[in-house]
Amino acid sequence: MDHIYLDHAATTPMDPQVAEAMQPVMTTVFGNPSSVHRFGRKARQYLDEARRSMAKSIQADEKEIVFTSGGTEADNLALIGTSLANQAKGNHIITTAQEHHAVLDTAAYLEQLGFSVTYLSVDETGRINPDELKAALTPETILVSIMYVNNETGVIQPIEAAAEILSDHQAYFHTDAVQAFGLIDIDVNQTGIDLLSASSHKINGPKGVGFLYAADGIKLEARQHGGEQERQHRPGTENMAGVVGFQTAVELVMANKAERRGKYSQFREQFMERLTADGITYTVNGKLDDSIASIVNLSFPGTGVESLLTNFDLEGVAASSGSACTAGSIEPSHVLAAMYQDNDERIMNSIRFSFGSFNTTENVIEAADRVAKIVKRLTS
Ligand SMILES: Cc1ncc(COP(=O)(O)O)c(C=O)c1O
Missing domain, CATH: 3.90.1150.10 (Aspartate Aminotransferase, domain 1)
Known part of the structure; x- marks a missing residue:
């Protein structure tokens, strides 16, 4: 059977073209992209090119892409990173009751740290009501996190309406786009998205790699400490084979x-x-x-x-x-x-x-x- x-x-499953693209990065192009010598510079070229591809896929700028170990880390970095860095502006966060646990459990952790979190409800069709978002906003709200597409039902949230409501509010707008990325057309600038999480293994790329888009100027505290990588947002030597595989997966899905x-x-x-x-x-x-x-x-x-x-x-x-x-x-x-x-x-x-x-x-x-x-x- x-x-x-x-x-x-x-x-x-990983696309064979993805596996093929990763091969040289595991063998011949093995340099550390932070090294200044020839080996490092070659790896850096691959990394820069991958970053450009990711940025293009959501109409962002390459310096706004932070490579992570996947969707979970991108969500954690978005929520914890912005909350900690913006405490002076308030301590209120808004999310929804039907987020992935990568967001829900992170929100619960932030509650333990003293942040106050409002969980928006969804109706029988699985969608939030933008009016409830409007009513939940306070001058203390620093972050709103609403997933683009629900991973269990496939329901698409009214992301444009939410972004519109937030356009004249200090709160950053994060969306977990792990299930949307590669299938829905996303333009972060046009929509007004400040932070967006994506994951490679949902689009026929390798597991253990993803990115967080964080708009230029966003205040974001790193979760790790130890290096200058990813503009200090995510220290640690990049997962080069993963990133290059992810790049190929992104280019393939964007094309069709x-x-x-x-x-x-x-x-x-x-x-x-x-x-x-x-x-x-x-x-x-x-x-x-x-x-x-x-x-x-x-x-x-x-x-x-x-x-x-x-x-x-x-x-x-x-x-x-x-x-x-x-x-x-x-x-x-x-x-x-x-x-x-x-x-x-x-x-x-x-x-x-x-x-x-x-x-x-x-x-x-x-x-x-x-x-x-x-x-x-x-x-x-
Ligand atoms: C909506 C959503 N967010 C986050 C994640 C976590 O992504 P990753 O497996 O790359 O950590 C998933 C994975 O199932 C998901 O569906």
Whole structure:
């Protein structure tokens, strides 16, 4: 049995062209980019070129890109770095109830440090209300962090509206764009985004590398100490092979963004149509019109997330949920819990399917048939 991967929001396979681009950086171009000699200068050229590519992908300037070890570090640096550096201006932060844990847990840490955090709610479709943001702002607010696309539901947040509200406020605007980057057109200047997190392994690049875009002039305290790298925002010798792999991944996704959007949209439609044709009852978490095409989160009434995922794996379908299994009990997804009332069964019977480079029409339809077979068995 071949295994079908429908979990591209968790991570993606590395593109062979990415692996190829990384090869020389691991062998011949091994210099330390901070060294002044020939070996170092060669590595520096690679690093500078990668930084230019990253900057271009979001219409930023190269000096505004800080390489990190991934999305989690970029989120931590954005939140902690700006909060610590701007305490004199206030101690209030605004984020949302359905952020990735890289933001939520960091916000909780900042609360421990004495910052006050407001968590905006989301409606049943998974979106924040910009009016709630407006009402939550105070003269003490120094940072607002709202994710671009939710990793569990694919729901796109009203980023332009939020940026517009913040345009005449002192608060910096950060967005975790880990799931949006590479699929949505992003122009940080036009939109008014001050800080943006991106991660390489979600776009067929290597794991363990990402970047934080921090607009010129942003006050940001480094999380590490020890060197001058990354304009002192992130000391430590850069992950050169990772950065070059990430660069190639970015160049590849930027070249065919529209084409991939169309392809994933078709996969999503074909997958859902096939489930319907197979006689399966399901509902969509979030609104498809406000969602990214590569992620769909479906609720299967009368089932449970644990038995669904175990059986999917046995049948060769890799998908996931936001629920975490801790010490034998299932912790509900905080994203779905933020969207629905406490006892709503959708919180406990929903699965995320995410499409990407591993997929074809054939394997998406085959996966739907396997999913349908399991759902029928569990509900009969
Ligand atoms: C929205 C979002 N933010 C942050 C992260 C963390 O990124 P990384 O795995 O690169 O640390 C992820 C990864 O799942 C994510 O989906």
